[in-house]
Amino acid sequence: MKKISLSKFNKIFAVELCLILFASVLFADSKTKTYPKVTEKTITEEGVMYPDYSHPYKWNSDMKGNPVLFDELWGYVMVSRLNDYIYESPLTDVALFAAEINSYGELVNVPSRSLISSKFKGRVHLVTICESTSLSHFCLDPHFKCRDKIVKGLLDASKDFDGLQVDWELVPARDDENFYEFLKELKKGLGKKPLTVCVPARTKTLKKDVYSYQKIGKIADRIMIMAYDEHWTKGPAGSIASYDWCVKIADYAKTVWPEKKYIMGLPFYGRTWCSDSVQQAWAFNGMNRQAHENNVVKIEREKGVPHYEYKKEVTVTGWYEDAYSNYERAKMYKAKKYNTIAFWRMGQEDVAVWEWIGNKTSGTKQLGVEE
Template sequence: MKRFLTFLCALTACIPLCAGGKKDKKTDTFTVKTTVIKPSYRKKMPSGEPVQLSEVWGWVMQGKESELDFDFPLTDIGYFAADVDTYGKLDNIPDRNILGGFPGRVHLVLVCDSKSLTHFILDPAFGLRDRLIADILAASEPFDGIQVDYELIPGKDSDNFMTFLKLLSAGARKKGKLFSVCVPARVKTISDDTFSYPKIAELSDRVMIMAYDEHWSTSLPGPIASVSWCEKIAGYALTVIPPEKLVMGLPFYGRSWANEKTAQGWYFSGINRIIDQYDSDKVEYINDIPTVRIKMKVDVTCWFEDAYSTVQKLRLYTSRGISSAAFWRIGQEDPEIWQWITLSSADCLNSGL
């Protein structure tokens, strides 16, 4: 039991991750602020040249701003996130000034973590929608864009959701704000889909496909986003979303599953410590995604992402003509990844505005 508790504590430990990114040389160690992390497994490294992208988005969590380095090759930050309070009013608005030194665009991300509350703010019968839209537009003043990440939408509110997006999009464009919407992964058209890719693409400047959680905490163990699964998502998306509006979301995090209840998400630095602590250096790459079994009092299977697996997915997307990517989230990554991303042009920040 003592070893098991040690395992859980290590998983939840958070070390702020900030690397020098493309300024550093490619080595087998990497810098996390003042801490050097040596990989605890035989790490497979990408080959060839860095991946060239026109837009690189990274989500930054409030309270975790120290995990962002302004030298990261990022064009856009999604500042996570303004929520909705019990009474349907906009709440917990990020302070744009905290990221004042970032040279790119910063977007106000909107969430609503209650299915019931989402219903009440979307259905105009309750008189909350228009006031909320007005509050969002007012709060967006210091930001470059507005991003909707509403994931708990009741099926009966599909039309109300589209109307909400239409109204908010119109308001954002009047204010000169870039408007983006996060959507779950799809590999085909779903009848009466609340997150219809074509409809949302018509209303948005960017569509952010959250191509992760192929396997989740209560599913069977497996990759967060396998390359083959991502290929299907990208293939379908390109048939219904204009490529200049398409942004593919990639995971930085990993998950663990056990024969006892220990499933949860973690930072790359956390799983790296566990591999080292239990001398579990037999990491193997299955279809380009690293996985390892850790032996303790419970049998733990971990699937995670590192620079190699992330670059494999980025190369897949660019080979299909997709030049924009977004990462959930800054701070959870293998810091080596920043050495493998370059921006295609200095003026990419102005694309699509």
């Protein structure tokens, strides 16, 4: 082995140390930046820092204008995510999600009103869901003798609540009359308590529509328009609820019922899309083609079964909501005389939204800041 003198070794070590130091300076900005934890809202050069959030809200620090206040401000709270709900939010109504229908047409997982702390002084509504087209038909068609039992169960469960909301989003079109009868029975049993019904966003009247605004509005006290999911994960990338789309929804709804009939839904969430997805089942020819198209040079076997790996670059596109986007949408609804909005769902929000959207009684909130 060739020997290296101590002096030469020291020179090599010194050069390598300089290179390491130079690289550490050169690539310092590529490291993940950490932000200090704050106990109250803090304005920084990079944006607004909020308690329990690890990055500044760059966009919200530039928001301007006056807060928009509504008669009613609804928020959905999931039973499985109760800790996500911030009680200081300026809600007037909580929609507790949700009493479900199981595979046997039975009402299950009915939440207790006590899950929402008594420190919330507003109204709490029970939400019911049915997440299957076939199950919705099974429960609504009187032939199967499930509907009466479900109606009774929902009415009994609603006794501890301030109202009931029906969020059955997969009712088959041919069950429209059965659905309306179901709603009539619920409303009759509820008496003075409000019945609200969730409906998809519409920009025009459909020829055949189980969620007819006109027909449901004759039964229910309020209609909750789910003005979101304009774009889905499996479709093309785009806004969850683009501004112009929401304008069309608001304009159409007014042609059916007065604005006070509606609760306009707004989203707190976002979605991401990838330029390519390769997670699927393939025939042999498909697997073989994928290997060739992606320059796979090595196919390995495990006890005779072939498998391979390759790397592929994809482009990820994300659309989401923050305080600014919901503020602009809320101002539009307010300008069009809608006085009730609802958010899906609590815990997903940019907390700065509560500084810009509130209710007429308590105003807005600056979360994390003692008032």
